[in-house]
Every structure is written in C-alpha cells, then in structure tokens.
Amino acid sequence: MVGDIGKPLPSWEEGMLDIHHINTGRGDSVFFILPDGTTMLVDASDGQANPLPAPFGMPTKPNNSRQAGEWIARYILRALQHFPEKKIDYAILSHFHGDHIGKVTADSKRAAQGDYALTGISEIPEYVPIGMIIDRNWPDYNYPAPIELDNYRQFLNWQIAHRGLVVEQFKPGHNDQVALLRNPAAYANFEIRNLIANGRVWTGKGTDTRELADLKHGQRLDENQCSIAFRLTYGKFDYFSGGDLDAKSRVLMPSSRTWQDVEPAAAMASGPVDALKANHHGSWDANCAEFLSLLQPRVIVVTSRADGHPATNTFQRMISKSLWPGPRDIFITNVTPSTHATTYNLDKAKCTQGHVVIRVDVGGATYRVYALDDNDEENRVIGVFGPYAAK
Numbered sequence: 280m281v282g283d284i285g286k287p288l289p290s291w292e293e294g295m296l297d298i299h300h301i302n303t304g305r306g307d308s309v310f311f312i313l314p315d316g317t318t319m320l321v322d323a324s325d326g327q328a329n330p331l332p333a334p335f336g337m338p339t340k341p342n343n344s345r346q347a348g349e350w351i352a353r354y355i356l357r358a359l360q361h362f363p364e365k366k367i368d369y370a371i372l373s374h375f376h377g378d379h380i381g382k383v384t385a386d387s388k389r390a391a392q393g394d395y396a397l398t399g400i401s402e403i404p405e406y407v408p409i410g411m412i413i414d415r416n417w418p419d420y421n422y423p424a425p426i427e428l429d430n431y432r433q434f435l436n437w438q439i440a441h442r443g444l445v446v447e448q449f450k451p452g453h454n455d456q457v458a459l460l461r462n463p464a465a466y467a468n469f470e471i472r473n474l475i476a477n478g479r480v481w482t483g484k485g486t487d488t489r490e491l492a493d494l495k496h497g498q499r500l501d502e503n504q505c506s507i508a509f510r511l512t513y514g515k516f517d518y519f520s521g522g523d524l525d526a527k528s529r530v531l532m533p534s535s536r537t538w539q540d541v542e543p544a545a546a547m548a549s550g551p552v553d554a555l556k557a558n559h560h561g562s563w564d565a566n567c568a569e570f571l572s573l574l575q576p577r578v579i580v581v582t583s584r585a586d587g588h589p590a591t592n593t594f595q596r597m598i599s600k601s602l603w604p605g606p607r608d609i610f611i612t613n614v615t616p617s618t619h620a621t622t623y624n625l626d627k628a629k630c631t632q633g634h635v636v637i638r639v640d641v642g643g644a645t646y647r648v649y650a651l652d653d654n655d656e657e658n659r660v661i662g663v664f665g666p667y668a669a670k
C-alpha cells in the first residue's frame with residue numbers, strides 16, 4: 280500500500296505468493312515464496328564483484344564488497360527471516376550462461392570445503408541450503424553438443440555427496456516437478472507447468488511434447504534458445520518465466536517462420552498471463568511481437584544486466600497497443616546512462632532501478648508490484664503499484 284513507502288517491505292504471510300526480482304546488476308535472479316511457504320530460486324547472476332567493461336559494466340548492487348551470489352543469499356535470508364527453516368527448496372537454472380549460473384574468474388572465491396569456485400549458484404549454499412536443483416540437461420550436459428561445465432559439475436557432486444542435494448533434469452510438459460511441499464492440499468489452485476527446454480515444447484495435451492529442432496538435420500538451438508520456460512498459476516494469476524529465450528530471426532524478419540522461433544512456441548503453450556519476466560533481459564532479439572501478443576501481460580519485469588537492456592525496439596514493442604490491447608506497466612531493475620540516452624520513452628516505465636517484487640494476495644485474485652531500494656539491505660519500499668485484478 281502507499282503507506283508502505285519508505286518502510287521495509289511487509290513480511291510474506293501464508294497464502295501469499297511473492298516473486299522477488301533481485302537486482303544485483305549481474306544477471307537474472309528471481310526468488311519465489313509460494314503460497315504454502317515452499318521456496319524457489321530461478322537463476323543466480325554471475326559471481327563477480329567488480330564491474331566488467333562496457334557494455335556489461337553495470338555496478339554490483341548494493342556495492343562491490345561481496346560477490347553477487349552472496350548478495351542474493353543475504354536477500355533470501357532476509358525474505359525468510361520469520362521462517363523456522365531457511366532453505367531454498369527448488370533452484371531452477373534456466374540455461375548455462377554465466378549471468379545465470381555463475382562464471383569462474385581468476386579472482387573467484389573458493390568453497391570453504393568442496394574443491395570448486397564460488398560463483399553464482401555455487402555460492403548460494405554457503406549461506407542458505409538448496410534442496411533440489413533442476414537444470415535443462417542433467418546428468419550428461421550433451422545437448423545439443425557437449426558443454427564444458429567443470430566447476431558446476433564439481434559443485435553439484437560435492438553438494439550431492441555432502442549436503443544431500445538432489446538434481447533433476449527439467450521435464451517439459453509436466454506440472455508436478457515443482458510441487459508445493461508444506462501444505463499442497465490447501466492450494467489446489469497452484470501449479471507450475473513446465474513449458475519448454477532444449478526446444479522440446481509442451482503441446483497443451485497431458486504431458487505431451489514436440490521437438491522444434493531436428494538434430495539429425497543439423498538443427499541446433501543455441502544456449503539461449505535451449506532455455507527453460509514455465510508458467511506459474513495461482514488462482515486467476517499467471518506468470519511466465521523463460522530465461523533467455525529469443526526469436527532472433529522473427530525480430531529481424533517478422534514474416535519468417537523457423538524452427539528457431541522458441542519464443543512464440545513457448546507463448547503458444549502458455550497462453551495469456553498477468554505478469555511476464557521479459558526474456559533475455561529485454562535484449563533486441565527477444566520479446567518479439569508475436570510472443571508479446573500471445574502473452575498479453577499486464578505487468579512486465581525487465582531484469583537488465585548490461586547496456587541496451589531494454590533495447591529501444593524491444594521497449595517500443597512492450598508499450599505498443601497495436602500488439603495487444605489495454606494498459607500494461609513495465610518495471611526495469613537497472614538502466615545504464617547509455618540505455619537511458621538511447622531507449623526512447625523510458626519515462627513510460629514505472630520503475631528503472633531497484634528490486635521488483637510481485638506480491639499476489641491470498642487466493643490469487645489480486646496482486647501488487649513493489650519497487651525496493653537496492654542501495655542497501657533495508658528492503659525499503661520506493662514505489663507501490665496496483666492493486667491489479669488477475670485475469
């Protein structure tokens with residue numbers, strides 16, 4: 280509520296759904312508290328503390344005294360401060376790029392016990408335990424071709440052996456892989472539907488899927504196009520999350536139709552949603568016209584991490600009433616000076632800096648969006664938007 284401005288975000292309560300888009304300036308990281316208190320993290324930023332050169336030169340938030348993974352863990356511990364058990368039940372990794380799982384550099388910290396570097400996801404359990412990790416290709420990491428994931432692999436092996444970590448491969452089409460763990464019977468109107476991974480997309484019938492790419496004919500999706508996407512539903516409320524999915528060829532030539540158009544395929548499987556985490560940080564090659572017009576989001580959150588997030592044409596698509604009717608509110612976690620100077624109409628965004636929290640009310644009929652100050656760890660509310668009625 281407006282009375283919350285300047286105060287810390289009020290605590291989550293049983294029956295609410297919280298979606299925290301955590302701004303570290305270093306990648307995607309979204310933390311969920313599901314209605315019965317089950318917790319889920321999607322992606323974890325890169326691991327570095329100091330800014331990279333342009334165009335990836337955003338400052339680490341709140342400051343560069345810690346690596347991004349530690350800042351994320353501390354944010355999660357604050358969000359769970361009233362929970363008797365502070366744990367991440369599920370961590371989903373949308374794909375294997377460094378700004379989502381972590382990136383090893385010469386100055387990466389090392390684990391206190393295991394023989395691996397602390398970066399992104401591998402740093403989180405130093406502070407808050409993870410029960411299950413779900414990624415796109417466990418256990419072989421060979422699609423569409425073998426991938427070098429040595430540090431990630433060593434991290435998983437150590438956590439499996441010493442901390443009881445469970446690792447699973449994301450199962451497109453299923454709606455029971457991420458299940459409520461505390462009190463599922465009270466929330467039969469909650470579901471996470473797995474939509475796509477590695478270009479295998481849900482058909483909308485049962486758990487059936489189909490392949491977009493044909494490896495036998497040399498069709499290889501790239502790492503972004505292999506991203507995991509899911510639709511979260513709570514009562515009338517729906518939220519789409521799709522990592523760094525894109526539709527490059529469709530953006531360049533809107534009339535083209537190719538097997539690489541992972542975005543429209545995922546959106547067709549999903550159907551309209553209330554809220555969207557923009558794909559690929561709002562980059563030029565993602566959130567294509569067809570994707571947006573299928574999802575028709577009322578709220579869009581852009582988790583930016585570089586210059587050009589959101590890209591000027593991508594932002595015009597997001598605000599264009601010719602793609603879908605009705606109002607829409609756009610929230611951006613971070614905007615660099617050069618993006619401010621080049622992405623027109625950014626004054627139409629509701630927020631251009633801060634953590635962005637979607638809080639869905641008990642039952643899922645209404646929700647609000649909170650922008651939080653990301654300069655320190657007080658979680659002070661700097662803007663409250665809504666209430667919105669879920670569609």
Ligand SMILES: [Zn+2]
Pocket residue numbers: 307376378379523559560
């Ligand atoms: Zn990314």
